[in-house]
Amino acid sequence: MQMYDEDSVTLMRKAVRPNGSSYLGEMRFESSAWEEIGRPEFARLWDSEAASLPKTTTTKLYLLTAALGTTAPVDLGRGLSLTHRRVAGEMRLELGGVDRGMIDGLKALGCLAKIIAF
Structure with a gap:
């Protein structure tokens, strides 16, 4: 569940795929193309998607090495x-x-x- 400052709660669904996972709000999940299927069909589709993924991937990793001497935030983009x-x-x-x-x-x-609440 996701809680917001307005005291509202949203049910979240975790969508898992061979290349990762993401969370979807209940309304977004209901309007998506996800549908319930049996285990044999699930295994076939999972294996097919996993086989289509590249064997290796390259990820850019940016390392911030400068010491932060201030509490001013550094914009990392995205x-x-x-x-x-x-x-x-x-x-x-x-x-x-x-x-x-x-x-x-x-x-x-x-x-x-860590989630820190004040």
């Missing part, structure tokens, strides 16, 4: 920002603008995910 913050007495780098669908990928890259 709606993401990097900010130097003090959290529980420790200095940390905070990645802002991350949506729920990005968290697993960021964790796989070595990021720690």
Whole structure:
């Protein structure tokens, strides 16, 4: 479920494919082409899609090496920002603008995910 500041809750569905996953709001999921199928058909379609993927992929990884001496956010593009913050007495780098669908990928890259509520 996704909770918003307006005290509304939206049911989220996780769409999993051979090349990754994403989250869809319930209304968006209902209007999509996803439909229920049996296990044999699912296995056939999954294997077919997985076989069509390239054996290797190349990903550009940008490494920010400059020390952040200020708490002013650094715009990383695509709606993401990097900010130097003090959290529980420790200095940390905070990645802002991350949506729920990005968290697993960021964790796989070595990021720690914490949700901090004030």
